[in-house]
Every structure is written in structure tokens, then in C-alpha cells.
Amino acid sequence: MRMPDLTALLTATAVFTSALAFAAKADEVHVLNWKGYGADEPWAVEAFEKATGNKVVNDFFNSEQEMLTKIRTNPGLYDVVMINAAFNDQAMAGKLIQPIDVSKLPNYADISKDKAGSPMLVHDGKVYGVPWVWGLTALAINDKSFDKPPTSIAEMWDAAHKGRVVIRDDAVEAVQFGAIATGQNINDIKDMDAVKTKLTSLMPQIKTFWSSENDWNQMVASNQIDIGTYWSGSADRAKTHFKLPVSLVVPQEGAVAWLDAFSIPVGAKNVAGAEAFINYMIDPKFYVEWVTKVGAPVSANTKAVEALPEDAFNRKVMGDPEVAKRIQFQAPITDAQREAYLALWQQLKVDVK
Amino acid sequence: MAAATASRSGLRSALPLLAPAYLWLTVAIFLPLSAMVFFSFMTELPLSGKPWAFTLGNYAAFFSQSLYLTLLLASLRLGLEVTLWCVVIGYPAAYVLAKVLKGRSREAIFLLVILPFWSNGLVRIFSWAMVLREGGILDTALNAVLPFKINIDLMYSYPAVIIGLVHSYVPYMVLTCYLTLQAIDDSLIEAGRSLGASRLQVLKRVIIPLSMPGLVAGAALIFVPVVGSFMEPRILGGRTGTFYGTIIEDQFVAVFNWPLGAALSFILLAVVLVILAVASPVLRRAA
Numbered sequence: 001m002r003m004p005d006l007t008a009l010l011t012a013t014a015v016f017t018s019a020l021a022f023a024a025k026a027d028e029v030h031v032l033n034w035k036g037y038g039a040d041e042p043w044a045v046e047a048f049e050k051a052t053g054n055k056v057v058n059d060f061f062n063s064e065q066e067m068l069t070k071i072r073t074n075p076g077l078y079d080v081v082m083i084n085a086a087f088n089d090q091a092m093a094g095k096l097i098q099p100i101d102v103s104k105l106p107n108y109a110d111i112s113k114d115k116a117g118s119p120m121l122v123h124d125g126k127v128y129g130v131p132w133v134w135g136l137t138a139l140a141i142n143d144k145s146f147d148k149p150p151t152s153i154a155e156m157w158d159a160a161h162k163g164r165v166v167i168r169d170d171a172v173e174a175v176q177f178g179a180i181a182t183g184q185n186i187n188d189i190k191d192m193d194a195v196k197t198k199l200t201s202l203m204p205q206i207k208t209f210w211s212s213e214n215d216w217n218q219m220v221a222s223n224q225i226d227i228g229t230y231w232s233g234s235a236d237r238a239k240t241h242f243k244l245p246v247s248l249v250v251p252q253e254g255a256v257a258w259l260d261a262f263s264i265p266v267g268a269k270n271v272a273g274a275e276a277f278i279n280y281m282i283d284p285k286f287y288v289e290w291v292t293k294v295g296a297p298v299s300a301n302t303k304a305v306e307a308l309p310e311d312a313f314n315r316k317v318m319g320d321p322e323v324a325k326r327i328q329f330q331a332p333i334t335d336a337q338r339e340a341y342l343a344l345w346q347q348l349k350v351d352v353k
Numbered sequence: 354m355a356a357a358t359a360s361r362s363g364l365r366s367a368l369p370l371l372a373p374a375y376l377w378l379t380v381a382i383f384l385p386l387s388a389m390v391f392f393s394f395m396t397e398l399p400l401s402g403k404p405w406a407f408t409l410g411n412y413a414a415f416f417s418q419s420l421y422l423t424l425l426l427a428s429l430r431l432g433l434e435v436t437l438w439c440v441v442i443g444y445p446a447a448y449v450l451a452k453v454l455k456g457r458s459r460e461a462i463f464l465l466v467i468l469p470f471w472s473n474g475l476v477r478i479f480s481w482a483m484v485l486r487e488g489g490i491l492d493t494a495l496n497a498v499l500p501f502k503i504n505i506d507l508m509y510s511y512p513a514v515i516i517g518l519v520h521s522y523v524p525y526m527v528l529t530c531y532l533t534l535q536a537i538d539d540s541l542i543e544a545g546r547s548l549g550a551s552r553l554q555v556l557k558r559v560i561i562p563l564s565m566p567g568l569v570a571g572a573a574l575i576f577v578p579v580v581g582s583f584m585e586p587r588i589l590g591g592r593t594g595t596f597y598g599t600i601i602e603d604q605f606v607a608v609f610n611w612p613l614g615a616a617l618s619f620i621l622l623a624v625v626l627v628i629l630a631v632a633s634p635v636l637r638r639a640a
Binding site: 062063065066068069169170171203206207208209211218222223224335338339342343346347349350352353 | 418420423424427482486487488489508509587590591592593594595600603606607608609610
């Protein structure tokens, strides 16, 4: 009697585990996003898992190119991917993402019309990206180094800050920053030589090229820098979450604005889970908690922004019509432009060695 | 004839022992590397789903812009400097380990040399960042001891890159030199001394020539990876931290231009091989 019992037990266990494994697979939502950027907040993942029964598996990228490579080389692995709107075109043209049925997303109706209808996200009437948050690449300052926050981008060139200025190690961002400093349209740079001259004169001011939020915060925490380019959401997070002396400055010359959106890759195994996850990400409840606990960019959902206190940075400053007039949204750029920008940026970095 | 047969049968019996290593090398190194060679001659990566063709343009790019050559020379200089410092620091340590210390104390010192290998490379680099910056550990400690005020801010500079790289690679020099130094028969040194040679003469005529293979092996082990290094310069070098390795990394990570990145890597490989080929007869004679 003993032997058959054992066999039965083993079989039962095997069947049970495989059923479990299968069940777990079907309910997993694989999300690809920047690390520490909302979707991987433990409290958010827990709340979403509790509400929907889906299990969230996060994966991360360090650059837009890496993100595109990851979805390209792992078809069917990811269910949700966060794509900067300027890259949505490229992802769609490469047949990497599929149209989204927005009727399945109750919160979609509250997304501001200009963002939801952005030609960067909607192609042939089909929605390829659900706007999530937007923000600025502007300036941030170390409060300890300034009595009064500066208003002009020229502060970066001030000799008083020599060796205490940082800029992100990103060719596109650097060139677009140079365009703003020379009073040009970031999406249609006519005078590239002026940008080059302007950036060349900035290079001796630079302490280092930052690449992650952590770099920036570390340098401010140890009082090594005065001013630098920074993302609005990160500056907010540095202030609220890490209690660092950081303030965002939207210079009078303007700032680069970007829009981040969620897409569903072609071949996603759990489209229903992906839709539920995206809907949760644009929900006012999640957003308010994200801003309060961690610090975040501005939600594309108007109801979510309205749910913030009146004096909240993301409502007061970022919602200010005066700021809205100054900012320029990034449009898609071609590979040829990207390579030209990189060549310029590398040349600048070599010349300053 | 008999000798040839013997060596052939020797090879046959050695084959099962060699097979796993060579199979692994074929799969893990040769195949990906040949794929990279293939990519370096392409206009577009096949993965990107765009049409592609064969081209020499990626290699031509190296010669069309002076910045690649400038950076390659900067990286070669970095490699030489780091190797030199590793010799200066590592060789005496290896000598002490091999000839002076015995027993327990040797084991303890040996452990300290190998210790850096047990920690992650990034952790080591970031801990240097804490030490080297203004108001960091070095700055604070020196100012606490010295009667006058000094300002040490080595972070984000060329010396910081050298310090970080030397720290990472000096164990290689210690280990290779230790092995050859330990193999030197003590009676050779004693013979030299008893025949009237001074300590310096013994060092120059006996110890250094006999340990040369270890020095050469250590130098090659250090020089090659340092020339292509990108993590240490990027984190510690600040605005002076752009090297040949970092622009190769940019091509792979920032612009997804694998063909150009691969071509730049193979140019580096070729340059390093030429340097080693030119240097090897000289070094062999010295050894």
C-alpha cells in the first residue's frame, strides 16, 4: 500500500505545482520601466496585486535605446512598457507596440485632451501610448549656494560656479539645452554652430556629467555642486523624499518638456493585465500617494493633478500658464540627428579633457 | 617517427581533457566574437528590423574623425601609467611576500592582497568616490591631523581614474610576480651575495631578470583591460573621464549603433595586438 500512496502523492504534488506555476504565469504582468519610477514602488505593486490578483514583475532599462533593444530581442516577454512619447513613433514603426483599446481604461477619459490626442502617441486614429506623466528638464539648484533662486539659464555660465555645475551625459538633452540657451526651437535647430559655441563655453564650468538621479543627489548631499540640469520629478523627489536642499528653476529662456506614456508590446501575453496596470498607473489615488510619499512628475490625468493640494509644486508651478508658455515639448528625432548630436557631444567632451 | 607517433597518441589521450575547455571557449567566446566581427561590417543591426548591407564605413569612421584617435592615444597612455604604478606598488609587495615573509604572516598578507577580488568592482569604485571628494574621508582625515588647512578634492579628475584603476588591478601584478619570485632558488641569491655582489646588484642581475616573465604577464594582464576600461573613468573622471572605452560604451548603450561600437572595439583589439607583438621580442630578450 505504501508505494502507490507515495506515487499518488508525488503525482498530485507535481500536478498541483505545475498548475500553480501555470496560474502564476498567466497572471503575471511584466513591466519595463526606469528603476525607481513609480511602477516599482512596493506599496503600489502591493495595492495593484491585491486589487486585481495580477502579479507584477518589474524589469528596468537605463536608456531609451536599451528599452527598444529589450522589447525587440524579447518578444512576448513584456506586457507593459513605458516609452517616452518622442520614441513612440520609432517603436510603432518597428512593429514593437500594438494599438491599445482605451475603452478598457476607465481613467483614460480624464487625461488632458492635448496629451491624449498627441500626434506622437496616436497614429491613424489608433492609440499606441497612454500618457502617464510629463515633466521638465530644467535647472535645479543647491539651496545652500543661493540666497535667491536665479531666473536665467545664464547662471550656468557664471564664473562664480566654475567647477560646480553639472549636466546630464546625454547628447540629445545637451544639444536641446544648448538650443534653449541660444534662443532656438529645440525641435528645429537652425544654428547648430551657435549651440556648439555656447556648449563649448559651458564645458570648463562642468564638474561632472551625471547619469542617474542618485549621482545628482549624492553631489548635492555632499555640497559639491551649485547648479545643473535636472528633471522636475527628480528635483521634487530630492526635496520631499530625500529632504535635500534642492529647488527646481524653470528659467525665463524656457525648458525642455517630455511626455512619458505606457504602451503594450506586440505579442504581450497578458493584455488584460496590462490594461488594468496602465489604468491603475493613471489613477488619481495612485498618483496622489506617489507624489506624497515619493515625489513625482506631473500626471497627464487632470483629475489626478486636481486631487493634489492647491500649493503642491506639480499644481502650482507646473500648472502655471506662465510656465506652460515657456516650455517646449520634445518631438521625435531621427537616427541621423541622434548620431550627429552624439558626434557633437563627444567632440565637446574630448575637447575639454 | 616514433616520437611523432608518441606525441599524436599523447594528443589523443589529452583530447577528453581539453575538449570541455575548448568547447566552452568556442561557444562562449569565439561565436559571439565572430558575430561582432560580422556586425562591424554592417550598415544596420539585423535585430533592428531595418534593411542592412555590408560596408567598411564603420572602420572608415575611425579615420575620418580625429576624436577617435585622440581618445585611443589617451587610453593607451592611461594603460601605460596604470601598468607602471602597478609595477611600482605590486612588485615590492610580491617580493616581500615571496622572500621575506613566511608562514602565518605570509598567509595573512596574501589574503589582504586577494581581498579586493571578493568585492564587486562597482562597490570599490563608489567607495573611492567617498574617499576622494572634497569633504570626503581623505580630506577630513588629513585636515584633522595637519596643523594647516589643505583642500583635497581628487574626485572627478585624471588622478582619481588612475587611483581607482591601480587599486583594481594591482593584485594581478602581485600574484604573477609572486609566482615567479617564489620560484627563484634562494641559493642563487646567496651565491651572488657570497661572490661579492651588493644587494642592488643581486636585484638587478639575478632577481629582476628571473622574475621578468611574471612582470611581463602581469603587465599584459593589466594593460589590455585598462585600455578598454569605461566604468572607472566614467564614475571617477568627471569631465576628464572620456576615454576610448566610454565612447564604445556610448555606441552600444546610448545610440544603439552596435556596428560602429564593434568596429571601434576591433580597432582597439588590433592596436593592442600590434603593441604586444612589437613588445614581445624585446621583453623576451629582457627575460
